[in-house]
Amino acid sequence: MANSKGRRRRFGAVRKLPSGRWQARYPGPDGVMRPADRTFETSGDADDWLAEKRTEMRRGEWRDPDAGAVNFGEYAVQWVDERDLAATSEELYRRLLRLHILPTFGELDLDEITPPRVRTWRSELLKATGATTVAKSYRLLKAILETATDDELIRRNPCRIRGAGKESAAERPTATVVQVDALADVMGPRWRLMVYIAAYGPARPEELAEMRRPDVDLASPGVWVRKAAPELTTGRRAVGPTKSEAGKRFIVLPVFLEKELRRHLEWYAEKKPDGLLFVGERGKPFRRSTFGRKWRKAREKVGLPDDFRFYDLRHTGHTLATQSGATLKDTMVRAGQSSEKAAMIYQHSDRERQREVAEGINARVEAQRAAAERSGTDLARGS
Numbered sequence: 001m002a003n004s005k006g007r008r009r010r011f012g013a014v015r016k017l018p019s020g021r022w023q024a025r026y027p028g029p030d031g032v033m034r035p036a037d038r039t040f041e042t043s044g045d046a047d048d049w050l051a052e053k054r055t056e057m058r059r060g061e062w063r064d065p066d067a068g069a070v071n072f073g074e075y076a077v078q079w080v081d082e083r084d085l086a087a088t089s090e091e092l093y094r095r096l097l098r099l100h101i102l103p104t105f106g107e108l109d110l111d112e113i114t115p116p117r118v119r120t121w122r123s124e125l126l127k128a129t130g131a132t133t134v135a136k137s138y139r140l141l142k143a144i145l146e147t148a149t150d151d152e153l154i155r156r157n158p159c160r161i162r163g164a165g166k167e168s169a170a171e172r173p174t175a176t177v178v179q180v181d182a183l184a185d186v187m188g189p190r191w192r193l194m195v196y197i198a199a200y201g202p203a204r205p206e207e208l209a210e211m212r213r214p215d216v217d218l219a220s221p222g223v224w225v226r227k228a229a230p231e232l233t234t235g236r237r238a239v240g241p242t243k244s245e246a247g248k249r250f251i252v253l254p255v256f257l258e259k260e261l262r263r264h265l266e267w268y269a270e271k272k273p274d275g276l277l278f279v280g281e282r283g284k285p286f287r288r289s290t291f292g293r294k295w296r297k298a299r300e301k302v303g304l305p306d307d308f309r310f311y312d313l314r315h316t317g318h319t320l321a322t323q324s325g326a327t328l329k330d331t332m333v334r335a336g337q338s339s340e341k342a343a344m345i346y347q348h349s350d351r352e353r354q355r356e357v358a359e360g361i362n363a364r365v366e367a368q369r370a371a372a373e374r375s376g377t378d379l380a381r382g383s
Contacts, residue, residue, distance in 0.1 A: 012050040014043055022046040026053050029062065063152055070153055072113060072144075073106035079144045087238030088206075088230045093140055095233075100125060100137040110148050115158045122164060132167050139165040172309075174316045175199070177368040179302050186298035191291070193257070193264040194278050197223065198310065200361055201251045202317030202335055205310060206230035209285065210239060211277040213269055220355075221258040223251050223277075225336060231288045247336035252354045254362035317361075324360025 012026035013033075021039040024046040028034055040046040056062040080093050104121045105113055118141070125134050142159035149157050175183070180199045184192035197203050203211075203225060210229035217223065226248055229239045242248050253261075270276045270283065280286050295310050314335060321331045330353060331337075 011054045014046045014050070016043070024050050026050055029057060063155055069109045069111065070148075071106075072108050072110055073102050075110060075148065075153075076102065076106075076144050079147060086240060087232060087236075091232050092136070096133075096137045096140050100129070100133065101141055105141070110145070110154050113145065113154075113158050115160055118158050119161060122161060135165055135167045172312050172315045173305060173307075174319050175304060175308070175313065177320075177365050178372045179304060180313070180316060181369070182302045183298050183304075186301050187294055189263075190268050190281070191278070191294065193260050193268075195313065196257055196260060197251070197253065198313040199316045200254055200257065200320070200358075200365070202314035203251060204228065204243070204247075204314070204336070207242065207247070207336070208278060209237070209276075213265065213273060213275050213277065216261055216265060216277065217250070218258060218261055220250075220252055221255065221261055222253050222358075223261075225249050225251060229285070235287070237285060242336060244336070246332070249333065249336050250351070250354075251334060252351070252358040254358050254365060256362055256365065320361050320364055321357055324357060324364055326357045326360070330354065330357050 012024060014022055014024050017023055017039065019039075021041060022043050022045070023039055024036040025033050036046070036049055040049065053062065076097055080090065080097070083090075085093065105117075108117075122134060122138060125137065138159065138161070142157065142165060145154065145157045145159055148154050180195065184195040187195055194208055197208060198205070201223070203223070206228040207225045209231070210227045211223060211225070215224040215226060225242060227239060228242050228247070229237045232238055264277070268279070270279050276285060278286055280290065291310075299306075299308055318331050318335065321334060326334075333354060334357065
């Protein structure tokens with residue numbers, strides 16, 4: 001078409017609106033005419049904008065401006081559905097979406113989520129909930145929008161706050177040997193072995209939940225971790241693989257636990273050959289709610305702080321292992337932890353080294369018990 005100066009425009013079209021401003025339109029690769037997202041003060045400004053669009057198409061950088069008109073809420077739910085997530089991860093993602101992300105972004109299209117909106121959302125969320133939850137929510141939002149970027153639905157990820165996805169949790173407390181013994185006593189004979197393996201293994205709660213009779217090696221002594229059974233908020237046991245490949249491991253235990261293992265297998269483990277190692281009084285897998293009530297009472301009786309979790313017994317195990325001369329790799333192997341960085345820089349830790357670490361833990365436990373007895377502390381460890 002001819003412009004106001006009489007020359008023909010090679011790409012797109014420009015026209016003057018009744019308001020006096022100028023509108024630009026151009027044909028996309030699909031031939032559909034698309035208007036600019038704004039009007040221009042002069043025809044020259046409109047021509048410059050058209051030139052930019054033509055350059056984008058020549059370079060293969062052009063994106064359909066309507067591509068981002070996809071509802072974020074629907075896209076986010078589909079994003080979770082399409083991933084092969086562990087049951088606990090899926091539950092966490094859906095909870096974060098429901099409680100912290102969709103209330104703000106659920107009704108918006110992908111291209112309506114801007115960096116200022118993300119910053120405002122995060123700032124408001126920090127006022128309403130803990131920093132750890134905010135970091136997890138931000139990481140999830142960023143991951144979803146990164147996929148939208150890869151899908152060419154948006155040009156750039158609007159989550160650009162440096163360090164916003166990092167968690168800086170406070171250092172967790174540890175228990176003394178005397179406190180671990182006291183916790184085991186107060187929890188009672190059915191659960192004392194669980195306390196000890198959590199502290200001196202150290203094993204995760206979901207790993208303890210799926211330990212079975214064949215996993216016990218009385219000769220070492222030790223236990224195999226082959227699977228995990230985290231309990232979801234619905235109460236369902238999600239039996240599956242360990243948290244990582246490193247989670248599949250043999251834990252060499254201090255020798256003082258051999259008698260505890262034998263007694264537990266005889267009295268409390270599920271009786272069938274492949275029976276669970278830890279079951280409740282009615283022979284059913286232990287429930288987080290029931291066990292939690294016992295734990296809170298024991299924690300209060302022993303005098304540990306209210307925020308001391310059963311999971312924190314792992315930190316006690318880490319501390320004792322380190323004090324017993326274990327390297328960082330040794331403690332990683334015992335705890336079933338792994339990372340690319342650790343795999344490159346830490347030395348090998350074999351079964352014999354793990355036995356030495358367990359012996360070191362055993363020596364420190366017995367020494368601290370003896371010291372406590374000499375000072376008159378009643379450990380009541382049982383026979």
